Amino acid sequence: xxxxxxxxxxxxxxxxxxxxxxxxxxxxxxHFGGCQRCSAVLDGTRNIVQLYGDERMLExxxxxxxxxxxxxxxxxxGSRRGFLRWMVPAAAAVLxxxxxxxxxxxxxxxxxxxxxxxxxVVVSTGDxxxxxxxxxxxxxxxxxxxxxxxxxxxxGCIPCVHCMKKYLTA
Numbered sequence: 001x002x003x004x005x006x007x008x009x010x011x012x013x014x015x016x017x018x019x020x021x022x023x024x025x026x027x028x029x030x031h032f033g034g035c036q037r038c039s040a041v042l043d044g045t046r047n048i049v050q051l052y053g054d055e056r057m058l059e060x061x062x063x064x065x066x067x068x069x070x071x072x073x074x075x076x077x078g079s080r081r082g083f084l085r086w087m088v089p090a091a092a093a094v095l096x097x098x099x100x101x102x103x104x105x106x107x108x109x110x111x112x113x114x115x116x117x118x119x120x121v122v123v124s125t126g127d128x129x130x131x132x133x134x135x136x137x138x139x140x141x142x143x144x145x146x147x148x149x150x151x152x153x154x155x156g157c158i159p160c161v162h163c164m165k166k167y168l169t170a
Contacts, residue, residue, distance in 0.1 A: 135163035
């Protein structure tokens with residue numbers, strides 16, 4: 001059975017999270033091998049997820065929101081082709097939401113966190129966040145070390161907004 005582009009788009013999130021039936025996964029992977037458009041959607045979605053999961057603060061230039069809104073409107077008016085009509089605004093919304101989440105997490109860190117100072121956490125090379133072991137958002141899983149949350153914070157690390165979420169609620 002062949003999988004259509006629309007079916008692939010509906011399952012792309014489940015595919016990236018590994019939460020898809022093995023038979024359907026094989027069909028979707030076969031579709032990616034023969035469909036450049038769906039492969040591009042997969043790459044773009046993967047990039048958005050990676051950017052959203054990145055705890056570093058992203059500074060956007062002055063006027064960025066106005067320019068982004070104008071570009072989105074131009075794309076919608078100029079291109080009435082299938083998924084571009086919803087993909088561009090969805091990508092922009094995810095990027096904006098990710099920036100807000102990163103900003104929110106940095107505010108929580110500045111106010112102090114509820115992470116127990118003697119809790120053992122994982123820090124990886126090149127990462128400015130500390131995590132619980134096994135967190136999917138660890139940057140370099142091959143080069144991790146275990147320290148206390150106090151030591152991680154002294155090194156300038158902040159709690160991961162995903163795995164440490166329960167400690168970051170106000």
